[in-house]
Amino acid sequence: MLRKKFWFSITLMMVFAALMMAGCGSKETTTPAPADPPKTNGDAGKSEPGKTASKTLEDIQKRGKLVVGVKYDTKLFGLKDPGTGKVEGFDIDMAKALAKKILGDENKVELKEVTSKTRIPLLKNGDIDMIIATMTITEERKQEVDFSDVYFKAGQSLLVKKGSPIQSVTDVKKGVKVLAVKGSTSTDNIRKKSPDATVLEFENYQEAFTALKAGQGDALTTDNAILYGMMKQDPNYQVVGGTFTDEPYGMAIRKGDTGFVTYVNDFLKAMKASGEYDKTYEKWIGEKPAP
Known part of the structure; x- marks a missing residue:
């Protein structure tokens, strides 16, 4: 009798052990996902395409209006008609095109008069969102403002x-x-x-x-x-006498707002690719831009 009980116990233990091993073997083995590679210095400050932060752009969209510093005294670029009070020119049309890009309506733009002396202080003070006013890109000015790509070549x-x-x-x-x-x-x-x-x-x-x-x-x-x-x-x-300097014009943007600089540069590229830039240039200058 004892021997039967002994062998019965041994058999139960073997069955239990087999069941335990089978249960363990049925579980799926999960391989941990590889960790994200560490960021390098070159990745610092980068955002997803189209999601580059820009305080200026956010302010424009909340306000529902783009405020641009332009010339009122420069024929072909920004000249105010004393009779009608209307300001017209190449720079004005560029400002309107950007307003249309941002807000869907070229009329959602406010034109504020600037001079060569007042434009940078007005931008720094936040009175305007940007400058489109026959402004030459120089190393000295780059210390105070950021520039878009060249939008007009002059001399x-x-x-x-x-x-x-x-x-x-x-x-x-x-x-x-x-x-x-x-x-x-x-x-x-x-x-x-x-x-x-x-x-x-x-x-x-x-x-x-x-x-x-x-x-x-x-x-x-x-x-x-x-x-x-x-x-x-x-x-x-x-x-x-021809020209004796190169004077590349850029759109000036508040220092440090790289997101808005990127946005404006993309706008300029798209405008040139579509042919709209050439039409605007020819409308005011009287000829197509040089290649």
Whole structure:
């Protein structure tokens, strides 16, 4: 009897052990997912495509309006009609196109007058979202603002009355009075190119052009694109000597808002790819942009 009980117990233990092993073998083996690779310095600050943070863009969308600093005195780029109060030009159309991109309506843009002297302070103070105002990209200005890609290529030249003995910058010597605008790169450039000439500075381009026509100076200097606008206003004046500098225009954005810089650059690329940029350029400048 004891032997039977003994063997019965042994059999039960063997069956129980077999059942335990079978149960363990039926479980699926799960391999842990590999850990995400560590971020490198090159990944720092990167966001998913289309999700780059921009405080400026968020403010514009919440406000429902894009506020842009533009010129009111620069024919072809930003000129205010005193009769109608309407501001028109290449820069104005670029601002409207960006407003349409952001808010779906080109009329959801507020144009605020700036000059070469006031535009950066107004941007820094938050009075405007950006600057589209014939602003040349320079290393010095990059210390204060961020720039978009180049949206217009210009070069500095001279405007003189027809028949003037001044035909190029080499004729700007001692005794010659050159008119320029305060805060512009043109003022610095002409002083470097013609250190013996007298440079008279004015608040804006219309004041400078009025002074030239009044005989207060012998030549007016700034970007050729702006001078062509003055020449259209008064055919008694002409642009001479070609260009003696490169003046690439950029849209200025508050320092550090890289998200908005990226957004604006993407906007410019899309505008050029669609042909809209060329149409706008030809509308105001009278010819297609150089390749």
